[in-house]
Amino acid sequence: MKSLRPLLRVTQLRTSTLLIPPTRSRYTQHQGVKGIRKRKSFYEAQIQAGMREQNEPTVVNTGGMGFLDDRAYDEVVGGAMRIRRDVAISQHVFILQPYIKWSAKRTTPNNVTPDDQLAEATALVHSLPNWQVARSLKVPLESLERTTLFGSGKLAEIKQLLTQLRQERQVSCLFVSKGTLSFAQKQFLEAEFQLPVLDRYSLVIQILRLHATSSEARLQVAMAELPYIWAQAKDASVTQIRRQGYSLSDMQKEILRSRERKLRAELEDVRRQRQLRRQKRKQLNYPTAAVVGYTNAGKTSLIKALTKEDALQPRNQLFATLDVTAHAGYLPCNLQIIYMDTVGFMSDLPTGLFECFVATLEDAMLADIIIHVQDLSHPCHAAQRAHVESTLRALALSVSGDNANSGELPPIVNVFNKSDLLKPNAQIAVLTQHENTNIGHLTSARNHTGLHSLLKDVEQKVLAVTGRRKLQVRVPSGGPEMAWLYKNAAVVETKADEQNAEKILMQVVISQCTLDQFMREFC
Ligand SMILES: Nc1nc2c(ncn2[C@@H]2O[C@H](COP(=O)(O)OP(=O)(O)OP(=O)(O)O)[C@@H](O)[C@H]2O)c(=O)[nH]1
Ligand SMILES: [Mg+2]
Structure with missing residues (x-):
């Protein structure tokens, strides 16, 4: 008093x-x-x-x-x-x-x-x-x-x-x-x-x-x-x-x-809705990549660069993104992928603060792969990276659900963003290290550099983790098989069959279950 x-x-x-x-x-x-x-x-x-x-x-x-x-x-x-x-x-x-x-x-x-x-x-x-x-x-x-x-x-x-x-x-x-x-x-x-x-x-x-x-x-x-x-x-x-x-x-x-x-009841509702949306995405069979990282690392900017979605608004503010939102893009093989934008992490905050965001981060933990965006130009890049990695491990343990394997994280792709802010010498050093160890991708979401090699890596991991393969199939040109594959698989390329003018060769990315369906329908 x-x-x-x-x-x-x-x-x-x-x-x-x-x-x-x-x-x-x-x-x-x-x-x-x-x-x-x-x-x-x-x-x-x-x-x-x-x-x-x-x-x-x-x-x-x-x-x-x-x-x-x-x-x-x-x-x-x-x-x-x-x-x-x-x-x-x-x-x-x-x-x-x-x-x-x-x-x-x-x-x-x-x-x-x-x-x-x-x-x-x-x-x-x-x-x-x-x-x-x-x-x-x-x-x-x-x-x-x-x-x-x-x-x-x-x-x-x-x-x-x-x-x-x-x-x-x-x-x-x-x-x-x-x-x-x-x-x-x-x-x-x-x-x-x-x-x-x-x-x-x-x-x-x-x-x-x-x-x-x-x-x-x-x-x-x-x-x-x-x-x-x-x-x-x-x-x-x-x-x-x-x-x-x-x-x-x-x-x-x-x-x-x-x-x-009241908050618990409402949040439980939200969680159920998220689960439904997740199941729907699963039924549609889209692979998902959760884009995570320290706040302000450039997650939203990277998704914008990868999807060309104009509505996304990166901002130079901490905790600009608070909602986990889904954005569609394409991998080099034409497979559609959903990128999940997430709330950024920050050190020296009591865990209680972020526990409330676990419901939304559940989506990230249950994605097929994780893209970890890091601000390479930041003086504390290494500490930020370590903080995000340990938080992810803790989150993976706390999230139980559909296919969460007892705390196991999905495969992680590291992205070293904001490379445009580095001096050329530093860029070369990171590139050399990357070539030797394959630890991550040097990108600039602002200048759209490094995105192709990133996408190739994402594609490789997504195909491996979702059991999809690249196949070449020979189908009648202009037939229902062709239309079916366009609808249900990702078509990488098509070319005429030199041995048979009525057939066409389609290179597709397809999961085993979709391939089985195709076989049942047409073979
Ligand atoms: N120079 C440079 N700036 C970048 C790059 N990527 C993002 N930025 C800038 O960094 C700031 C933060 O970008 P965001 O994409 O909003 O970062 P975020 O990780 O989504 O941030 P939060 O949602 O707040 O966690 C913005 O001012 C961006 O323009 C880059 O590659 N180079
Ligand atoms: Mg953001």
């Missing part, structure tokens, strides 16, 4: 407009609620100070998902995560990038430097429109678990920096680039710096909310918020309740529980 007072006073003075909750609803009229209820007053203070938003968030037509737009819930999530529905308001962010000094205690791979971590934190902030970085600072630490996070010297230094910064320009929030801050850490830092504090989980949720336009993505993001709120409340009760009486009110707990029930 004590620590909140200065916070309240200052936030009333500041023009920070972060995270003002919408008008209060009937659910929030209860009194005597402590903890997160109390912490909400931090925001209510801003409303009382006359800083109410000009434009209240418009209610989106969510069809059967109207329950997602719940103001009482918005207050709870606003209090726990410092996020809001309307992200259009400009923010000036002070980024603090903590990193562990001693390699023994580091959880980040050794080839990822604090500068790399800070660059990713900056990219996260820039993924939100009108969010700018006011200042950033790398902070060496011995542990990330202290309640105060930083030592007293660092706290004083940051405070001084903030004072200077406030004189020069605006600062509206602090982003501590750590997966999740505990309730106690967040509360301490907010009181200390008198600014709202976000961690990576809550900032990513803010980005996901912005990019989630389909019903499915909105449900998944809504679901991903709940573990964070529960964890904060639990953390609050352990660390604070005895001393200060902080906790979620029963009413708020019920709001969360009922939301979770």
